[in-house]
Amino acid sequence: MAVNTSTTRKRKRRPVSVSLVVWGSFLVGILGSLGFNIASTVITNGWGPAVAIAMLWPLINLGAVEMMIRVPWPRGKGWTALRYGPTGAVALISFGISYSHIHHVMTAIGEASFSAMAAPLAIDFLMLLSGVALVVLHSPKPATRRRKTPARRQPALKVA
Helix, strand or coil, X not given: CCCCCCCCCCCCCXXXXXHHHHHHHHHHHHHHHHHHHHHHHHHHHCCCHHHHHHHHHHHHHHHHHHHHHHCCCCCCHHHHHHXXXXXXXXXXXXXXXXXXXXXXXXXXXXXXXXXXXXXXHHHHHHHHHHHHHHHHHHCCCCCCCCCXXXXXXXXXXXXX
Protein backbone atom coordinates (compact mmCIF):
# COMPACT_ATOMS: atom_id res chain seq x y z
CA MET A 1 0.00 0.00 0.00
CA ALA A 2 1.38 3.39 -0.95
CA VAL A 3 1.74 6.04 1.71
CA ASN A 4 0.56 9.52 0.89
CA THR A 5 3.61 11.61 1.75
CA SER A 6 1.72 14.88 1.53
CA THR A 7 -0.28 14.03 4.65
CA THR A 8 2.53 12.25 6.53
CA ARG A 9 4.04 14.52 9.16
CA LYS A 10 7.76 14.75 9.47
CA ARG A 11 9.03 14.03 12.93
CA LYS A 12 10.51 17.11 14.56
CA ARG A 13 13.85 16.83 16.29
CA ARG A 14 13.45 17.15 19.98
CA PRO A 15 15.48 19.88 21.64
CA VAL A 16 17.98 18.83 24.24
CA SER A 17 16.20 18.33 27.53
CA VAL A 18 16.55 21.07 30.10
CA SER A 19 17.35 18.44 32.69
CA LEU A 20 20.18 17.09 30.54
CA VAL A 21 21.69 20.55 30.10
CA VAL A 22 21.46 21.29 33.82
CA TRP A 23 22.93 17.93 34.84
CA GLY A 24 25.65 18.29 32.21
CA SER A 25 26.57 21.72 33.55
CA PHE A 26 26.62 20.45 37.12
CA LEU A 27 28.87 17.53 36.15
CA VAL A 28 31.21 19.82 34.18
CA GLY A 29 31.54 21.94 37.32
CA ILE A 30 32.11 18.87 39.50
CA LEU A 31 34.68 17.38 37.11
CA GLY A 32 36.43 20.73 36.67
CA SER A 33 36.64 21.21 40.41
CA LEU A 34 37.79 17.62 40.83
CA GLY A 35 40.54 18.08 38.25
CA PHE A 36 41.80 21.32 39.77
CA ASN A 37 41.72 19.86 43.29
CA ILE A 38 43.80 16.88 42.17
CA ALA A 39 46.22 19.12 40.23
CA SER A 40 46.69 21.43 43.21
CA THR A 41 47.42 18.51 45.50
CA VAL A 42 49.84 16.92 43.05
CA ILE A 43 51.68 20.24 42.57
CA THR A 44 52.01 20.62 46.34
CA ASN A 45 52.47 17.04 47.59
CA GLY A 46 52.92 14.81 44.56
CA TRP A 47 50.79 11.72 44.09
CA GLY A 48 49.76 10.24 47.39
CA PRO A 49 46.96 9.90 49.91
CA ALA A 50 46.26 13.64 49.83
CA VAL A 51 44.86 13.20 46.30
CA ALA A 52 42.00 11.12 47.72
CA ILE A 53 41.16 13.94 50.12
CA ALA A 54 41.31 16.48 47.28
CA MET A 55 38.78 14.37 45.36
CA LEU A 56 36.45 14.30 48.33
CA TRP A 57 35.17 17.92 48.28
CA PRO A 58 33.42 18.02 44.88
CA LEU A 59 31.96 14.57 45.54
CA ILE A 60 30.57 15.73 48.91
CA ASN A 61 28.95 18.64 47.09
CA LEU A 62 27.46 16.25 44.53
CA GLY A 63 26.11 14.02 47.30
CA ALA A 64 24.54 16.94 49.15
CA VAL A 65 22.74 18.20 46.05
CA GLU A 66 21.59 14.67 45.19
CA MET A 67 20.12 14.17 48.65
CA MET A 68 18.45 17.55 48.57
CA ILE A 69 16.67 16.88 45.25
CA ARG A 70 16.01 13.12 45.40
CA VAL A 71 14.86 12.51 48.97
CA PRO A 72 11.10 13.04 49.35
CA TRP A 73 11.43 15.51 52.22
CA PRO A 74 8.41 16.08 54.45
CA ARG A 75 6.83 19.51 54.40
CA GLY A 76 7.34 21.99 57.20
CA LYS A 77 9.71 24.75 58.28
CA GLY A 78 11.89 22.43 60.34
CA TRP A 79 12.34 19.98 57.49
CA THR A 80 13.03 22.82 55.06
CA ALA A 81 15.75 24.12 57.38
CA LEU A 82 17.21 20.61 57.66
CA ARG A 83 17.09 20.24 53.89
CA TYR A 84 18.65 23.53 52.86
CA GLY A 85 20.85 24.44 55.85
CA PRO A 86 23.38 21.59 55.70
CA THR A 87 23.38 21.65 51.90
CA GLY A 88 24.25 25.35 51.98
CA ALA A 89 27.00 24.73 54.53
CA VAL A 90 28.47 21.93 52.37
CA ALA A 91 28.34 24.22 49.33
CA LEU A 92 30.12 27.07 51.19
CA ILE A 93 32.85 24.79 52.54
CA SER A 94 33.34 23.14 49.15
CA PHE A 95 33.42 26.57 47.50
CA GLY A 96 36.20 27.79 49.80
CA ILE A 97 38.34 24.70 49.31
CA SER A 98 37.67 24.59 45.57
CA TYR A 99 38.48 28.28 45.19
CA SER A 100 41.85 27.88 46.89
CA HIS A 101 42.77 24.82 44.79
CA ILE A 102 41.79 26.38 41.46
CA HIS A 103 43.52 29.66 42.34
CA HIS A 104 46.66 27.72 43.33
CA VAL A 105 46.79 25.83 40.02
CA MET A 106 46.10 28.93 37.92
CA THR A 107 48.87 30.80 39.72
CA ALA A 108 51.28 27.85 39.46
CA ILE A 109 50.85 27.60 35.70
CA GLY A 110 51.53 31.31 35.30
CA GLU A 111 48.08 32.67 34.56
CA ALA A 112 47.44 36.38 35.07
CA SER A 113 46.14 37.38 38.48
CA PHE A 114 42.68 38.16 37.08
CA SER A 115 42.43 34.70 35.52
CA ALA A 116 43.62 33.08 38.73
CA MET A 117 40.94 35.00 40.62
CA ALA A 118 38.08 34.61 38.10
CA ALA A 119 38.45 30.96 37.04
CA PRO A 120 37.43 29.53 40.43
CA LEU A 121 34.38 31.79 40.48
CA ALA A 122 33.30 30.65 37.01
CA ILE A 123 33.52 26.96 37.93
CA ASP A 124 31.97 27.32 41.37
CA PHE A 125 29.16 29.62 40.20
CA LEU A 126 28.37 27.14 37.40
CA MET A 127 27.98 24.44 40.06
CA LEU A 128 25.89 26.77 42.22
CA LEU A 129 23.60 27.78 39.37
CA SER A 130 23.12 24.25 38.10
CA GLY A 131 22.62 22.95 41.66
CA VAL A 132 19.86 25.49 42.25
CA ALA A 133 18.37 24.66 38.83
CA LEU A 134 18.30 20.97 39.80
CA VAL A 135 16.42 21.85 42.97
CA VAL A 136 13.92 23.88 40.94
CA LEU A 137 13.49 21.09 38.39
CA HIS A 138 12.84 18.51 41.11
CA SER A 139 10.67 20.64 43.38
CA PRO A 140 6.93 20.18 43.26
CA LYS A 141 5.18 22.79 41.21
CA PRO A 142 3.20 25.26 43.34
CA ALA A 143 -0.53 25.00 42.92
CA THR A 144 -1.90 27.65 40.63
CA ARG A 145 -4.44 29.93 42.18
CA ARG A 146 -7.59 30.45 40.28
CA ARG A 147 -8.80 33.99 40.24
CA LYS A 148 -12.36 34.30 41.33
CA THR A 149 -14.41 36.03 38.75
CA PRO A 150 -16.54 38.75 40.26
CA ALA A 151 -20.20 37.87 40.46
CA ARG A 152 -22.29 39.70 37.95
CA ARG A 153 -24.75 42.09 39.44
CA GLN A 154 -28.34 41.67 38.54
CA PRO A 155 -29.91 44.83 37.23
CA ALA A 156 -32.16 46.48 39.77
CA LEU A 157 -35.85 46.02 39.20
CA LYS A 158 -37.69 49.15 38.32
CA VAL A 159 -40.77 49.75 40.36
CA ALA A 160 -43.48 51.51 38.44
